[in-house]
Amino acid sequence: MSLNEVRECLKLDPDHKQCYSHYKQVKKLNKQIRSAEELIQEQRYEEAVSKYEAVMKTEPNVHHLSLLAKERMCHALAQGQQASRAVSVCGEVLKSDPENVNVLKDRAEAYIQEEQYEEAIQDYETASKHSENDRQIKEGLEKAQRLLKQSHKRDYYKILGVKRNAQKKEITKAYRKLAQQWHPDNFQKPEEKKKAEKKFIDIAQAKEVLTDPEMRTKFDHGEDPMDPESQQGRPHHQHFHQGYQGFNPFGSGPFNFKFNHN
Numbered sequence: 391m392s393l394n395e396v397r398e399c400l401k402l403d404p405d406h407k408q409c410y411s412h413y414k415q416v417k418k419l420n421k422q423i424r425s426a427e428e429l430i431q432e433q434r435y436e437e438a439v440s441k442y443e444a445v446m447k448t449e450p451n452v453h454h455l456s457l458l459a460k461e462r463m464c465h466a467l468a469q470g471q472q473a474s475r476a477v478s479v480c481g482e483v484l485k486s487d488p489e490n491v492n493v494l495k496d497r498a499e500a501y502i503q504e505e506q507y508e509e510a511i512q513d514y515e516t517a518s519k520h521s522e523n524d525r526q527i528k529e530g531l532e533k534a535q536r537l538l539k540q541s542h543k544r545d546y547y548k549i550l551g552v553k554r555n556a557q558k559k560e561i562t563k564a565y566r567k568l569a570q571q572w573h574p575d576n577f578q579k580p581e582e583k584k585k586a587e588k589k590f591i592d593i594a595q596a597k598e599v600l601t602d603p604e605m606r607t608k609f610d611h612g613e614d615p616m617d618p619e620s621q622q623g624r625p626h627h628q629h630f631h632q633g634y635q636g637f638n639p640f641g642s643g644p645f646n647f648k649f650n651h652n
Contacts, residue, residue: 392416419448419455426462435470439463457483461493468496468503476500491521498530507538536612543614546596554610558601565597 393416399409426441442459449455460483467476480497483490494517501510514531521527547554550564572589595616599605605615 393420415449419445422448430462430466430469433469435466435472438466439470442466453486457486461490464493464496468500471503473500473503477504489516489520491517491524491527495524495526495530498534502530502534502537505537505541507534507541510534511538540609540612540614543617544592546599546609549592549596550600552600556600561597561600565593568593569597 393413396409396413396416399406400413403409422441422445426438426445429435429438429441442463445459446456460479464476464480464483467473467479477497477500480493480500483493484497487493494513498510498513498517501507501513511531511534514527514534518524518527518531547556550556550561550568552561552564556564569590572586572593574583574586574590577583577586599609599615602615608615
């Protein structure tokens, strides 16, 4: 709109200095913003953030333009998995515009990446007050609530030290390393051996759940496939509680040992 207006000015007076100066500035801003949005569409989020930083340098004295740039930076950072930066930039926007639904959603997503589920729930609930029928908010809120509940139980991703989007190869590699570290045969003292047995069971169960697509999907939806209570009384993988036979981290053959628990 600004370009259209200033072009009319230049039609009336092509040599008007203020109009021409304004025209160059607005044209530059328009180009930067279009370029930044194209980068977001192409999922080149870091470059998009840099482009919006350039927008703020081009016109540093227009408050609403800085807010717009930061809002889009917030989105790009959240989508680009740069959670801590996203939380910071989103927070700057929300200080001036606390009811900005898009920024609340983006910050909530960043909070989830940071495993700050209660903060994510709060942002989604605030957003829902201003946009009641937003499906993205509803799904995000349900996800945050599910992950909060799950965080109070065993987290198989944390047990193996892998991210929630880890591939099977990465999961297996993490399992092998931890299985070697916590194999009960590595420990002599009774209390250390007992601790290692518990850790080893958790590691083995984590690997089994996260490398089985069906069990992993259940876990991602808030159900622990190894928890008898969540299986509604159906026995499942009871051999983990009695003993375990499977991959031997020290060689190619299987191993089998039993744990005695009170």
